[in-house]
Amino acid sequence: MSYLLTFVLVNLNRLHTKLPLFSVVTEHPALTTTVIPSRRDTVYVSQANGTDGANCGSQDAPCKTLVHSLSHLVDNGSLFLDGTGSKKHPYTCNSSKPILIHVISLTISNWYAKGPKANVSCEISFQLPSPDQTDFTPSDVTELRVTLKNLSFVKLGRDKCGVRCTGSCSVEVSDSIFSECETALGLWLNRSQPHLNIKNTTFYRNVAAIDITSEVPVVISIGHSNFRRNGPQPVLQININTIDNDAQIQIRDCIFQENLVSKAYLIAILSQQSPSVGVVTFHRNDFLSNAGSIYVTGCLDSTFENLSMNDTFSNALTIINRLNCSRRIAVQLKHCLINGTLTDRDPYSVLVMTEQITMSMDNVTMQF
Numbered sequence: 001m002s003y004l005l006t007f008v009l010v011n012l013n014r015l016h017t018k019l020p021l022f023s024v025v026t027e028h029p030a031l032t033t034t035v036i037p038s039r040r041d042t043v044y045v046s047q048a049n050g051t052d053g054a055n056c057g058s059q060d061a062p063c064k065t066l067v068h069s070l071s072h073l074v075d076n077g078s079l080f081l082d083g084t085g086s087k088k089h090p091y092t093c094n095s096s097k098p099i100l101i102h103v104i105s106l107t108i109s110n111w112y113a114k115g116p117k118a119n120v121s122c123e124i125s126f127q128l129p130s131p132d133q134t135d136f137t138p139s140d141v142t143e144l145r146v147t148l149k150n151l152s153f154v155k156l157g158r159d160k161c162g163v164r165c166t167g168s169c170s171v172e173v174s175d176s177i178f179s180e181c182e183t184a185l186g187l188w189l190n191r192s193q194p195h196l197n198i199k200n201t202t203f204y205r206n207v208a209a210i211d212i213t214s215e216v217p218v219v220i221s222i223g224h225s226n227f228r229r230n231g232p233q234p235v236l237q238i239n240i241n242t243i244d245n246d247a248q249i250q251i252r253d254c255i256f257q258e259n260l261v262s263k264a265y266l267i268a269i270l271s272q273q274s275p276s277v278g279v280v281t282f283h284r285n286d287f288l289s290n291a292g293s294i295y296v297t298g299c300l301d302s303t304f305e306n307l308s309m310n311d312t313f314s315n316a317l318t319i320i321n322r323l324n325c326s327r328r329i330a331v332q333l334k335h336c337l338i339n340g341t342l343t344d345r346d347p348y349s350v351l352v353m354t355e356q357i358t359m360s361m362d363n364v365t366m367q368f
Contacts, residue, residue, distance in 0.1 A: 038072060044111060045069040046082035047089060066091040066122065067099065075104050080111040081118035081151070090119035090156055100125045109149035117177065121156035125164040128191075143168040143192045148176055155180035162206075168192040168216075179204045183233075189214040193246075198222045208233035217246035217278075224253045232262035234292070240271045240278070247271065247278035247300070254285045261292040264314055271298025275326045282307055293318045293352075299325035305334040312338075318352040331359045339367045 043057040050056065050064035056072070062082065063069040069079060081091060093099050099122060106126070110118050128144050144167060153176070155161045162181040165171055168191030178184035184206045187196065193216060202225065203209035209230050212220070220238065227235050235256065240247050249269060259266055266287075269280055277299045284306040293315040296302050302319060309316050316338045319331050 039074045040072050040077065041074060042078045042080065043069050043072045044080045044082070045091075046084065046111070047086060047091060048082060048084040050082070065094065066120065067094045070099070070101065073106070076106075078107040078109065080109060081120070082111040083116035083118040083152075086119040087116065090121040090152075090154060092120075092156070092159055093122040093124075099123070100127070104128070105145040107147040107149070108151065109147070110151060113150065117150055117152040119152045119154055121154055121159045121161055123160035123162050123164065123181075125166070126169065127166040128168065143170050143194060145170050147172045148174070150175045152177040152179070153181060153184065154178075155182075162186065165189075168194055170195040172197045173201050174198075175200045177202045177204065178206055178209065181206045183208045183211050185210045187212045187214075189216055189218060191216060193217050193219065196220045196222075198225055200224050202226045202228070203230055203235070204228050206230045208237065209235045211237050213239045213241065214247075215241050217242060217244060218248075220247075220249045222251045222254060225255075227254065227256045227259060229258050229260070231260040231291075234261055234263060234265045234268045235259050236267045236269075237265075238269045240269075240298070241273065243274050244276055246276065247280075249279065249300075250281045250283070251285060252281070252283040255288070256285065256290055257288040259290045259292065264292060265295040265318075266290050266292030266314075268295045269297070269300065270295075271300050271323070273323070274299055275324055277301055277325055277327060277329055279303075281305075286310075287312060289313075295320075297321065299323050299329055301330045303332045303334070304336055305332075307333075307336040307338075309336075309338045315352050319357060320352070321356050325356065328356055328358050331357055332362075333360070333364045334362045336361075336364045337367075338365070 038055045040057045044059050044062040045064070045066065046062040047064055050062035052064045052068040056063040057069065063072065073079060101124065126144055126146050144165065146165060146169065148163065153161045153163065160182060162178060162184045164186045166188045169187055169189060171187065173185070184203055209227055218240065238249065256266065271278060280296055280300050280302045282304045287309040289311045291313040295318045297320040299321065321329055
């Protein structure tokens with residue numbers, strides 16, 4: 001038996017009742033049945049103590065599976081996952097394919113704030129519904145809003161794991177873990193001015209931690225997070241493909257440790273075509289025993305403040321600009337320590353820069 005999930009958004013401004021965002025369709029060679037369960041703003045799920053049914057989802061009668069529980073949510077709803085027993089038996093998609101969710105706003109979080117994290121071995125993909133899936137027009141909705149709290153996404157067997165978002169997505173991730181995923185968090189952004197906010201989150205042993213492609217100005221904040229033993233793809237890659245580059249990117253209070261990438265770049269921030277100047281800020285970050293440099297290219301002012309970089313097996317910083325920017329871009333290093341960018345076999349220069357860059361240093365120490 002296979003499962004096909006169909007998620008439909010209904011324009012509530014045209015109706016006087018809340019209708020389901022999701023319906024679960026069970027396919028059988030001889031029979032197709034559609035089940036429309038009860039709808040809730042808040043749905044509770046417990047693999048250990050829950051039971052899937054038409055009326056599940058309350059604290060006293062939680063649903064059992066991730067797939068079924070989604071069918072009970074209305075838009076702007078919250079899904080609470082019980083982490084009990086999920087480390088050994090994580091929540092799955094019930095198939096080899098990812099869950100595809102068409103929604104405007106959704107929060108998924110751990111049920112018990114002080115209990116074990118809910119482990120999810122599943123790739124969840126979010127995107128705004130297209131006009132043929134509902135009666136709303138594109139102007140009705142400007143962005144999709146996703147919040148993930150206190151969760152653990154981990155690969156189990158052949159299952160994929162991680163989160164994808166396509167279109168105009170504003171995503172907030174906090175107090176979570178991504179482990180063993182191919183790409184832990186992947187965003188393709190092409191509408192509105194989306195935001196990404198990540199805090200207190202660990203990325204461990206993923207092929208790539210964060211991969212973002214944006215065709216619109218984007219605001220990104222990553223703070224108080226750990227990136228360890230990821231690779232061989234760049235740990236963090238941001239591609240900005242927009243004519244108007246108003247990108248605001250801030251990475252602060254993070255630790256990057258023992259990440260081994262096959263390419264030369266540990267972090268790659270790429271502005272591909274815009275002549276206007278965006279801003280990239282690194283503040284109070286520690287880099288320990290990584291392979292790969294911080295690589296920034298295009299019309300982007302870059303500030304590195306209170307940066308500590310030890311035993312990096314490549315260039316420390318690579319700043320390149322081959323675009324005709326609206327002005328010279330500025331690179332600032334303040335209170336930085338760069339220690340040990342040389343190895344016995346392969347000497348690496350500390351900084352690689354090109355023309356059209358104004359650089360300033362204040363209290364910077366480089367040791368070899």
